[in-house]
Amino acid sequence: MKTYLDCIPCFFNQALFAARIAVENEAIVKEVLDKVGRLISKIPMDSSPPETGMEVYRIVREVTGVKDPFRALKSESIRKAWHLYPSLEEMLKTAKDPLETAVKLAIAGNVIDFAANPDFQLEENIQEIMQKQLAINDYQVLVDKLGSAKQILYLADNAGETVFDRLLIDAIGRPVTYAVRENPIINDATEEDAIASGLDEISEIVSSGCDAPGTLLGQCSESFLNYFQAADIIISKGQGNCETLSNEKRPICYLLKVKSPVVARDLRVNEGAIVVKYSLSKDAL
Amino acid sequence: MKTYLDCIPCFFNQALFAARIAVENEAIVKEVLDKVGRLISKIPMDSSPPETGMEVYRIVREVTGVKDPFRALKSESIRKAWHLYPSLEEMLKTAKDPLETAVKLAIAGNVIDFAANPDFQLEENIQEIMQKQLAINDYQVLVDKLGSAKQILYLADNAGETVFDRLLIDAIGRPVTYAVRENPIINDATEEDAIASGLDEISEIVSSGCDAPGTLLGQCSESFLNYFQAADIIISKGQGNCETLSNEKRPICYLLKVKSPVVARDLRVNEGAIVVKYSLSKDAL
Numbered sequence: 001m002k003t004y005l006d007c008i009p010c011f012f013n014q015a016l017f018a019a020r021i022a023v024e025n026e027a028i029v030k031e032v033l034d035k036v037g038r039l040i041s042k043i044p045m046d047s048s049p050p051e052t053g054m055e056v057y058r059i060v061r062e063v064t065g066v067k068d069p070f071r072a073l074k075s076e077s078i079r080k081a082w083h084l085y086p087s088l089e090e091m092l093k094t095a096k097d098p099l100e101t102a103v104k105l106a107i108a109g110n111v112i113d114f115a116a117n118p119d120f121q122l123e124e125n126i127q128e129i130m131q132k133q134l135a136i137n138d139y140q141v142l143v144d145k146l147g148s149a150k151q152i153l154y155l156a157d158n159a160g161e162t163v164f165d166r167l168l169i170d171a172i173g174r175p176v177t178y179a180v181r182e183n184p185i186i187n188d189a190t191e192e193d194a195i196a197s198g199l200d201e202i203s204e205i206v207s208s209g210c211d212a213p214g215t216l217l218g219q220c221s222e223s224f225l226n227y228f229q230a231a232d233i234i235i236s237k238g239q240g241n242c243e244t245l246s247n248e249k250r251p252i253c254y255l256l257k258v259k260s261p262v263v264a265r266d267l268r269v270n271e272g273a274i275v276v277k278y279s280l281s282k283d284a285l
Numbered sequence: 286m287k288t289y290l291d292c293i294p295c296f297f298n299q300a301l302f303a304a305r306i307a308v309e310n311e312a313i314v315k316e317v318l319d320k321v322g323r324l325i326s327k328i329p330m331d332s333s334p335p336e337t338g339m340e341v342y343r344i345v346r347e348v349t350g351v352k353d354p355f356r357a358l359k360s361e362s363i364r365k366a367w368h369l370y371p372s373l374e375e376m377l378k379t380a381k382d383p384l385e386t387a388v389k390l391a392i393a394g395n396v397i398d399f400a401a402n403p404d405f406q407l408e409e410n411i412q413e414i415m416q417k418q419l420a421i422n423d424y425q426v427l428v429d430k431l432g433s434a435k436q437i438l439y440l441a442d443n444a445g446e447t448v449f450d451r452l453l454i455d456a457i458g459r460p461v462t463y464a465v466r467e468n469p470i471i472n473d474a475t476e477e478d479a480i481a482s483g484l485d486e487i488s489e490i491v492s493s494g495c496d497a498p499g500t501l502l503g504q505c506s507e508s509f510l511n512y513f514q515a516a517d518i519i520i521s522k523g524q525g526n527c528e529t530l531s532n533e534k535r536p537i538c539y540l541l542k543v544k545s546p547v548v549a550r551d552l553r554v555n556e557g558a559i560v561v562k563y564s565l566s567k568d569a570l
Binding site: 005006008009010012013016026029030033034036037038039040041045 | 290291293294295297298301311314315318319321322323324325326330
């Protein structure tokens with residue numbers, strides 16, 4: 001997905017939010033916004049929003065001197081998600097179709113997002129999502145692909161959401177490679193977060209090699225690209241992965257909550273919609 | 286009121302909205318945002334938001350070549366407001382306290398705002414506001430001040446809202462000087478809009494001499510400043526006038542709907558609140 005002009009005010013909101021988490025000094029926060037201001041004219045509009053997002057958060061890190069402003073929030077999100085874990089496991093035990101419920105729970109976990117949705121209320125938002133209909137429902141395609149898949153790649157999104165991913169991987173009941181970001185970016189999951197969420201117990205954790213809040217293949221490691229090319233099905237979580245991979249001709253199933261009006265327009269759904277979409281690239285269908 | 290960092294993403298939203306109304310070419314709209322981006326580091330944070338707003342809209346005009354992008358929307362707003370006029374007059378005829386109802390209607394008209402509230406739904410929003418309690422209610426002070434006032438100055442805000450101002454001035458039933466912007470800025474009312482709203486029939490229309498979406502006294506004409514200094518009561522409509530005058534020690538009664546989280550924080554009310562506040566400067570009380 002390319003960057004739309006509507007993304008630009010949003011980059012400033014994100015920079016403001018992240019910088020204020022990093023430092024209390026508003027003069028330093030202003031310096032962050034000044035630098036993001038000068039970045040605007042350099043944004044290639046055919047790049048994806050996470051590519052610019054990466055630059056925005058790099059500015060936040062450089063100006064504030066804080067390498068991982070979301071560290072504490074990430075740990076808290078994982079803790080909160082673990083707190084809900086027993087009740088979610090119970091929900092799956094009594095579910096008519098546990099895999100389908102686990103897919104919806106994995107999307108529900110995507111409400112944990114300090115970039116697009118900083119005011120989330122975990123429990124309320126999850127209950128709300130579990131009652132929602134999918135705006136795009138390719139669940140049956142996902143079931144079929146999983147049935148015949150030898151290699152399953154799972155692209156993580158946010159820390160905390162990772163605990164919900166654990167439930168889905170458990171429900172899939174097959175070997176899964178779980179890919180996380182190489183370095184801290186916003187509240188996206190790194191290897192450390194995946195381990196804290198118990199993913200090491202049920203999957204092989206790998207790094208994508210990429211620092212963006214998405215999956216920019218040009219920046220990914222060779223070993224990740226091997227997984228990406230060999231996978232029979234790729235489960236992609238969240239907007240960032242979707243924005244960066246939407247033109248790829250690979251068997252990708254996107255699980256996400258749509259939080260941005262721009263992504264909503266691109267997917268032709270309403271803001272707030274929950275989506276199970278098999279491959280955005282028509283050629284790959 | 287000073288500029289808060291939270292205002293910065295909002296400046297970009299406003300620039301984007303105005304530029305897209307002016308031109309369809311997204312490359313030109315991008316050029317507007319690039320220039321607003323370079324403006325950020327030059328914003329004095331102790332200036333009021335409308336001072337920067339003036340610069341932002343100047344960039345929109347210069348880059349797009351369109352002097353008054355909101356011309357058609359302003360005319361449409363005035364037409365829509367006139368369409369409601371008979372029913373509003375009827376409402377006042379049956380009101381227990383027609384002046385109080387006219388004050389609330391004048392605030393309700395403030396929903397017409399393409400800067401802070403581009404998605405307004407005129408009739409629905411008005412009904413909603415008429416049912417709301419005032420979050421700050423200095424109505425009785427206003428009544429007292431009007432009772433003894435020899436000179437009444439009324440600071441206009443948006444085109445369309447002007448028609449609602451006509452109802453209030455009619456209910457006041459005394460000579461009123463009605464001040465509008467010197468030149469087109471967003472959808473703020475100019476002399477042309479005031480005349481199209483029939484204000485010339487019931488008040489003396491003057492220009493403030495200022496081009497900002499507010500009242501920057503340093504940029505106002507000498508003749509306006511004479512009215513401002515001599516007035517026994519100044520009725521100030523909308524956020525822009527409030528943001529620029531909040532430190533002035535004059536008997537000002539602010540009528541507004543709070544549309545910005547920053548203004549809400551400053552006034553210690555919730556976003557969406559409706560307010561009748563007599564003078565923000567405590568010394569002037």
